[in-house]
Amino acid sequence: DRDVEIHDYDVVVIGAGGAGLRAAIEARAQGKRTAIISKSLFGKAHTVMAEGGCAAAMGNVNPNDNWRVHFGDTMRGGKFLNNWRMAELHAKEAPDRVWEMETYGALFDRTKDGKISQRNFGGHTYPRLAHVGDRTGLEPIRTLQQKIVSLQQEDFKATGDYESNIRVFHETTITDLFKADGAIAGCFGYFRSTGRFVRFNAPAIVLATGGVGKSYSVTSNSWEYTGDGHALALRAGATLINMEFLQFHPTGMVWPPSVKGILVTESVRGDGGVLRNSEGKRFMFDYIADVFKDLYATSEEEADRWYTDPDNNRRPPELLPRDEVARAINSEVKAGRGTPHGGVFLDVSTRLKPEEILKRLPSMHHQFKELADVDITKEPMEVGPTCHYVMGGVEVDPDTGMSRVPGLFAAGECSGGMHGSNRLGGNSLSDLLVFGRRCGLGASEYVDGLAGRRPAVIESDAEAAVDRALLPFSSATEGGENPFVVHLELQKTMHELVGIIRKADEMEMALKKLEDIATRTRTVAVEGDRKFNPNWHLALDLRNMLLVSMCVAKAALERQESRGGHTRDDFPVMDADWRHVLLVLEALGEDNVELTRKEQIPMRPDLLDIFEMDELKKYFTGEELGGHRADQG
Numbered sequence: 001d002r003d004v005e006i007h008d009y010d011v012v013v014i015g016a017g018g019a020g021l022r023a024a025i026e027a028r029a030q031g032k033r034t035a036i037i038s039k040s041l042f043g044k045a046h047t048v049m050a051e052g053g054c055a056a057a058m059g060n061v062n063p064n065d066n067w068r069v070h071f072g073d074t075m076r077g078g079k080f081l082n083n084w085r086m087a088e089l090h091a092k093e094a095p096d097r098v099w100e101m102e103t104y105g106a107l108f109d110r111t112k113d114g115k116i117s118q119r120n121f122g123g124h125t126y127p128r129l130a131h132v133g134d135r136t137g138l139e140p141i142r143t144l145q146q147k148i149v150s151l152q153q154e155d156f157k158a159t160g161d162y163e164s165n166i167r168v169f170h171e172t173t174i175t176d177l178f179k180a181d182g183a184i185a186g187c188f189g190y191f192r193s194t195g196r197f198v199r200f201n202a203p204a205i206v207l208a209t210g211g212v213g214k215s216y217s218v219t220s221n222s223w224e225y226t227g228d229g230h231a232l233a234l235r236a237g238a239t240l241i242n243m244e245f246l247q248f249h250p251t252g253m254v255w256p257p258s259v260k261g262i263l264v265t266e267s268v269r270g271d272g273g274v275l276r277n278s279e280g281k282r283f284m285f286d287y288i289a290d291v292f293k294d295l296y297a298t299s300e301e302e303a304d305r306w307y308t309d310p311d312n313n314r315r316p317p318e319l320l321p322r323d324e325v326a327r328a329i330n331s332e333v334k335a336g337r338g339t340p341h342g343g344v345f346l347d348v349s350t351r352l353k354p355e356e357i358l359k360r361l362p363s364m365h366h367q368f369k370e371l372a373d374v375d376i377t378k379e380p381m382e383v384g385p386t387c388h389y390v391m392g393g394v395e396v397d398p399d400t401g402m403s404r405v406p407g408l409f410a411a412g413e414c415s416g417g418m419h420g421s422n423r424l425g426g427n428s429l430s431d432l433l434v435f436g437r438r439c440g441l442g443a444s445e446y447v448d449g450l451a452g453r454r455p456a457v458i459e460s461d462a463e464a465a466v467d468r469a470l471l472p473f474s475s476a477t478e479g480g481e482n483p484f485v486v487h488l489e490l491q492k493t494m495h496e497l498v499g500i501i502r503k504a505d506e507m508e509m510a511l512k513k514l515e516d517i518a519t520r521t522r523t524v525a526v527e528g529d530r531k532f533n534p535n536w537h538l539a540l541d542l543r544n545m546l547l548v549s550m551c552v553a554k555a556a557l558e559r560q561e562s563r564g565g566h567t568r569d570d571f572p573v574m575d576a577d578w579r580h581v582l583l584v585l586e587a588l589g590e591d592n593v594e595l596t597r598k599e600q601i602p603m604r605p606d607l608l609d610i611f612e613m614d615e616l617k618k619y620f621t622g623e624e625l626g627g628h629r630a631d632q633g
């Protein structure tokens, strides 16, 4: 049956994680009729899984912190490839967004004098992560949802209908965006439980669909992360940037196989946990790259003193940015100094008292006890890198979040630029709030600017979307493959050939394999009906994972240097001539992408001045530094 339920809205937000919810709240606050759509149950998004915290330079624990230090850390973490305007807005606005969450009813852990507590994390100069134990993500999601309910109650008072101005459509997957005259006109999808189709007519759409981890075999990401927003944006004519940069979190579980990849929070190291190889050596001291030499302790004694006296000692190297730690673990395992299950040891049991561990890391204690029968108060954990976060995403205007397609916005993990080549832990939750709000505002202003002249969905496009969604059922009669088989092949290809350490010949092989997988994806077949049919859901998601994987592989092959979440075995050094180059991808038809190079906009001189010339010289070419104070006498 080809029936389609139709709804009209001003702003449609696809995604109900932190970015989507914050965008929707803002759009509703600007008087826009807003729909929130999520593929999973309302409340289950990656945001809820966040463990360590939300980075904001509030200076509650160390008063030396401020937005400039946070900006500097973010740029350094991203190896100066970040969109500096986004990093600036993020560092400046994150504290307000965290405080605002408390006005919505959030409650973060407290310092002794009652302020919002802040914890240490990799790459952050000062304790900066607002947190709730090691289960932080639940609080923003709970609070943002509660805020939406309170807005619905206001609407009920005014209109007699709770859903008059803001409505949630959960377990609803969007598969197509519509345009008319080059601008957004609406979107199309299906209700997962019934399989029935739905269309939203709307002039503004905010993509907040999160990441792409399900294209890899070992990942901390759950089933939702199939790069839908990335692919929807590409097909609508938007561009993606930074897709070669994927963050492999250094510490995922490696055992037992059924839970391989599940995250072990960085808070374990922030709170004193250390990494050791099979010889018992604290190996991270051997992996401090030149650019970080002055900032990290060179002896165990100094590193240990830092926990109690951070102003007079340098940080432990276990708290280097994630890309550095992940590569170090990879090298130790490769050199034969790994654990029995192919990881390294992460030990907190000899570093903190059992009561402290249970208080600070309750989820990790529970996770290891339940899943691996390991008691982390008594024994070390075994950990290894896991595909965690995509730095790359939709190229957007930093201030409004709009892509190059009028009416199409993106926020959160599915947008690109903010984190450069590597994201610092804790900088995602704050990114969601800062840019979620900005996108909600940007979309509202865009709708106002249309002054009632809304693009109308073209009916033949709507029919074509129905055809595309139903295609896997007709392929069944032609003997197409099971989508799960093709998905496994895709994950294996990306994991083995475009993984944490990359080589040209392997990536060329990956691109060939992806072409073959594209042919197979076009004809995957699904049996049964449309009611909660996981094979059908995967068949449709697979198109997105494939397109996104092509972007990752193409960009990774093109970038001939190593930087952040992109490590080339054949080009192991970071190259200043590549720092200002962005790799931009656009779609060529259904399952092909084209790559072009684009120059990064030079950093504003007042922002350059935040750094010492000596540090900038490690990243920038000489001629880029003309605007710096040190160069102007």
Ligand code: FAD
Pocket: 014, 015, 016, 017, 018, 019, 020, 037, 038, 039, 040, 044, 045, 046, 047, 048, 049, 050, 051, 052, 053, 054, 055, 136, 137, 172, 173, 174, 175, 208, 209, 210, 211, 220, 221, 222, 224, 228, 229, 263, 388, 389, 411, 412, 413, 414, 425, 426, 427, 428, 429, 430, 432
């Ligand atoms: P999400 O929260 O993932 O939400 C995406 C939404 O989009 C979901 O509602 C999903 O259902 C929906 N969606 C996707 N595709 C479609 C579609 N086609 N149609 C309709 N809806 C769709 N970051 C930190 O800053 N600090 C941390 O401590 C931290 N810990 C983490 C721990 C884990 C285990 C993981 C996996 C990540 C962690 N991160 C952390 C990263 C951070 O949680 C994510 O980057 C962030 O939550 C992404 O938020 P988002 O709003 O962009 O997307």
